[in-house]
Amino acid sequence: MELVMAILIGVLFTAAVYLILSRSLLKIIIGTGLLSHGAHLLILTMGGLGGLAPPVISEGVTDFADPLPQALILTAIVISFGVTAFMLVMAYRAYAVHKTDDMNQLKGNDEHD
């Protein structure tokens, strides 16, 4: 199971890097989304895939999953949700002002002296 997860995470990261390196702003944002999904799955895998046991400790229970990775993932998902939403707004505004979403035309190194 860990192997499957590792391959899945690798595929997500590959796709994310490919998209982030593209020129279209929207693709870049989708790429960051994939990147954070990959990272979240990585936390899940790194915490150990505990099988079907619930993350509960009470008397007499010996088999339980580690609840911490799930809490971490929830936090990370909330954060990446907020950041992605903010980025979309920004990208939209930038598109409205610059009339382009091509990163090549958003370089802006020519202004320096």
Added chain:
Amino acid sequence: MINLPLLPIILPFLFAILLLFFKENVRIQRALSLVGVIISLIASFFLLVTVKSEGVLAVTLGSWPAPFGISMVSDMFSALLVTTTLLITLFVVVYSFTAIGEEREKFFYYPAILFMVTGVNGAFTTGDIFNMFVFFEVLLIASYLLIVLGGEKKQLRESIKYILVNVVSSALFVITVAYLYSVVGTLNMADISVKIAEIGQPGIITVIAVLMLIVFGVKGAIFPLYFWLPGSYSAPPVPVLALFGALLTKVGVYAIMRTYTLFFVHNVGVTHEILMVVSILTVIVGCIGALAYFDLKQIIIYNIVIAVGVILFGAAQMNEAGISGAIFYLVHDMLIKGALFLLIGIIIYVTGTSNLRKMGGLMKTHAPLGWFYLIAAFGLAGIPPLSGFIGKMLITQGAFQTGNVLGSIIILASSLIVLLSVIRIFIYAFWGEPVELPKTKRKPYARMMLPTIVLVVLSVLYGVGTEWLIPYVTDATDVLLQPSIYIDAVLKE
């Protein structure tokens, strides 16, 4: 008062929320943010005194026992940084009253500053590695808002890159924490330190150490990860730039210093050697950048990069002189960068341009500005008895003790280049033939000078009064060099 370490985090947060209710009323915005920062500052001074008398303070959120709940830990190092952060924020807020313009003030400018301070202070105080990630995100999201506030063409363009770089580095942070968690099975920083000591830092931990260096290096702008900094920092208006320059990179530096003194201390030959080489390279590229530009903002921005290199070089020595020098220099750099950015903000306001070639002769019309700029410039370069001197002296002393002669010489030589780069601004802007100035009102100029002068004077006092600060810095150094103090305070039960 068991929650004392949390007050400098909660109070700015509370006032930021209150400010959201009065979006349109600029007066209330100003008054409330000023009151909020002052109250937080008082709380942080109180915290500083308490940490001095009682040692490391730790509180675990939600009353969960220590390795399981989220610990917040105030040692002398973080208390010093928290206090400095609030001090800088106070002056920037007062400066913003005249410098930022009403349009931005009405669009959540002050709440964003206070949210950012919440994040910065939280990152300085937290004792939990994942919680540090959360506070990083808090300060980053607030900084996204600050960098794009106003919506100018350049700001929109640069802030996209800023956000993108930080999103990628945040993802890397999550990945690193996941690796660390899979190896040690805990997130509490004190507990991680104990666990790593037990397993004796195998190779995987060294890999994690390097990953951490990359993650925090992106935030702290070390070589070769500083590439985003000059472009992004030139976009926002000067008060925001002052806050970013004084605080944001320092959070990355703090995180590197904390992890490299608390976690990764068992294979110093590899990890700290990398840190040292990278820091020297950072200083060198910073020097090249500082000399290459004729733009006021860019010159000072590259000076941030140099300072980051110098501080990390001190931290990489892992001996008493090096670490305490790094702490001295860190606090000094926050103060003096704040002061310098506020000063060049006034220069830009007076001349209407940030291009050095288009200025000249300001000394005849704006003499006090010139003199205070000169003091700040000398302070930055570290001319005794000003504030940069003691830190740099201790850092090089530490480096000589560990036998890094070449590194120390580069650090010392960099001081000369720093001096050259800032004096170049002085020569071009204040000497020479006066150029015709655009009409600016006298009153805003005076109002902007006031907080700037106080900040410069404070930095001078920091240099002159080094003697009184030594006990505080010694306490901070002790905690960094002996992780057991930190660990015992957190895991006391």
Added chain:
Amino acid sequence: MKTNDVILQTTTKVVFFIIFLFSIHIFFAGHYTPGGGFVGGLLTTGAIVLLLLAFDLKTVQKALPFNFTIMTAIGLLLALGTAAGAIFFNVPFFTHAFDYFTLPLFGETSLHTAIIFDAGVFLVVVGSAITIIQSIGGDS
């Protein structure tokens, strides 16, 4: 642009309330089972977004005359207040309190300060998400 979306609008009028009630159920279910303020808030946001899709921004603003920024602020204040209440009792920040009460109709119920915190989260999620959507949708 004139489109004929009678079916969407009519269904939305019914479905909106179903989603909204379900979000409240999810919110309270979060006490012991999966759910809670964040998910509940997202569901409510989803319901409002459905309204926005079926009708236009102005109609929705007329139907839901809230200032969503203020809603976010109130939510943050609730959450912070619950957590900071611990300061006045000199116990660590975020320490929550609960007790069992016998209420009419419900029987023995456990009342928890965490529910106020979660209500804050609910408001923050709805407020901030709708603010973002409004700021994009406001132009077109």
